[in-house]
Amino acid sequence: MAASDVAVGIIFLSQTVVGALGNSSLLLHYLVLYFTGYRVRHTDLILQHMFVANLLTLLCRGVPQTVAAFGVKDFLSDFGCKLLFYLHRVGRGVSIGSTCLLSVFQAIKISPADSSCSGLKVKSPKYIGFSIYLSWILYLLVNIMIISHMTGKRRNNNITSMKDYGYCSSVHPDKTSQSLYAVLLTFPDALCVGLMLWASSSMVLILHRHKQRMQHVHKTRSLRSSPESRATKTILLLVSTFVFFYTLSCIFQVCVIVIYNPHWLLVKMGAIVAGSFPALSPFLLMSRDSSASRLSLSGIRNRKIPNVRRNV
Template structure:
């Protein structure tokens, strides 16, 4: 009979490999599409970054967690623990910020022409680059404190000032500045989640009004087949809903780990929830975003392996 540790190791390994495969497929597809001279949508620049940071999240946390579940609990020293936790934290913050940017961008794209937001459509590319650089710089600098407080497993002499994360530990517990640090780090997260909820509601309202108008003009039959823009918008809504759900649950567990009772199952559950969005989101895009299929078919045609007509770009 398989022990619980081995079963956990197999589970985390499968989740990490599954998600890394999907994100790597998207990354390769976008890179090859660019290298072959094909045009991509402005929103694909955001999706490319999302796939990249999702891969960082999965690999930086999934691989150590898998090794720890298989019984290798002292394979990282201080430097390794600092690097793993820093990369994961930065990637997690960037995943939140990029998903927020994605929902905002989609809200601007589908906004009616009469709205004041239409003036932003012509400057979308410039804003994407500016916001992306700002978020990367901010999170790389804001999380530097992790390099100070994260330690190797059980390195602290005072056990009351240490929190053990199976293969690493931290000494945030007992620090007089921990409350201020958590507030500063959490504030951008709260703002981003609020923006995502607001833009998602705005998108749903726009889609509802659009469908009601189409139904009135052309009748009920058109409602069964949505336009490519509607499908892309629904994909973004699904991604945002997934992220907010998993992020909220994981944040509650993360707070419990840092401030209250700490158990192994709580740590494992938190890691599982943190990996759900990065492991599932690429397949949501592959299945529901018709533009991803278009890029794939276009590459196959250029390689002479497929004669299927390319889908109409939107």
């Protein structure tokens, strides 16, 4: 086994273990709160689904990549390859959708009372559950096409039209199918990224205007101490990190698709970059406070509401 393979395997293993621990710990935290009847914020439902999607993304790509990097060959059947790639794509898509929904909801929440979004402030919490489940359904349907392209490596070693991913392979589709497949996969992601950029720009503008107004107001709580401001800055950090890694991931994916026989290092680097945001996002949320994120954990009310579940 080459030293480079061992190094790549250690990176995949570290990324998967650390990311899975971070996402599962926060997900477990929310489940405990749910079953003990604490009242938390509306955005917590979005975060719960984000953590589930992140776990799918990390485990369905990180585990087989780690096993393959440490020298285990042809350990997945055709069905296993199709299932893992499909779940990975669904998890990745829902992670994008959750981040988008989180940023849009926060932009609406902190918008001024006289803005065009004022009417959505009351209505938006009612549609959070519908929106997140619609995201799951959308990506479950869109990514069905990947099932026909992915296959195991056991019976396809002599086929020249295969693209090697280390532990699985994909069949080169014809140009028409490839174009349709690329559009179907890219359009929802591009739409989510566009909405995130719009929401982030709106939040930055709102915070800037609010800061200017507060400079002329004395004996008023500063912007830094505002819970809404802290939550907004946390989401801005999350979105900016996502856009950075998503852009890098897209560059690697385009290179892998365009190049007929891409180098194994290019494929591995693309997989590492794709798993970076799911692995880092829970720690970005927790980094806003020494104990836990203000957004995700300090939204809990100090009082316990008996026999009352969260209203989303």
